[in-house]
Amino acid sequence: MTETDWILRRRSIRKFTDQKLTAEQITILLKAAMAAPSAMNLKPWKFIVVQDEENLSELRKALPFGKMEAPCAIVVCGDLRSLKKVVQERFWVQDCSAATQNILLSAAALGLGSVWCGVHPIGTLEKSVRKVLDIPLGVNPLNVILIGHPAEEKPARTQYTEKNVCSEKFGNPWEQ
Numbered sequence: 001m002t003e004t005d006w007i008l009r010r011r012s013i014r015k016f017t018d019q020k021l022t023a024e025q026i027t028i029l030l031k032a033a034m035a036a037p038s039a040m041n042l043k044p045w046k047f048i049v050v051q052d053e054e055n056l057s058e059l060r061k062a063l064p065f066g067k068m069e070a071p072c073a074i075v076v077c078g079d080l081r082s083l084k085k086v087v088q089e090r091f092w093v094q095d096c097s098a099a100t101q102n103i104l105l106s107a108a109a110l111g112l113g114s115v116w117c118g119v120h121p122i123g124t125l126e127k128s129v130r131k132v133l134d135i136p137l138g139v140n141p142l143n144v145i146l147i148g149h150p151a152e153e154k155p156a157r158t159q160y161t162e163k164n165v166c167s168e169k170f171g172n173p174w175e176q
């Protein structure tokens, strides 16, 4: 067991029990999300917590690869409305992705399962999710994170390969 093995336990979980999340669990996930790094510390994120069965069902209809039944979804959005300069808008995807990963890792740490369902930059998906959740223009849905108690188990793993790493300059093999 190394210091980062808990990160390897995060896997995409796509089967969930009916058990709902507690308010406390959701707060922990949101606090983790808003602990993420953010360019210029602008924190352009907004989070929509969806637990109503009808809204969850509409989201499933909107997402071709997000049809899994989960008791909770957190939709991570970038809110560009108050950003004054074009340069400030440039990093919203990175900021919201960092927040998303914090949610996924925290869910795993709580014994919950989760899966990131991509929305942005697929315009048709953005439009459908926007419609289901009344998201105004200027606020962009990045993804829908489905979360619940896992009804499947997956082994912890890394997908480490030296082929993806260079030493000092691009193209030099990394060997250890």
Ligand SMILES: Cc1cc2nc3c(=O)[nH]c(=O)nc-3n(C[C@H](O)[C@H](O)[C@H](O)COP(=O)(O)O)c2cc1C
Residues within 6 Å of the ligand: 010, 011, 012, 013, 014, 065, 066, 115, 116, 117, 118
């Ligand atoms: C940007 C992004 C979009 C994704 N979209 C979906 C999706 O729509 N549906 C889904 O089931 N999984 C989706 N995934 C999860 C990936 O399929 C998953 O992370 C990958 O297969 C690796 O498996 P792991 O998460 O268990 O390590 C997405 C992941 C990312 C980062």
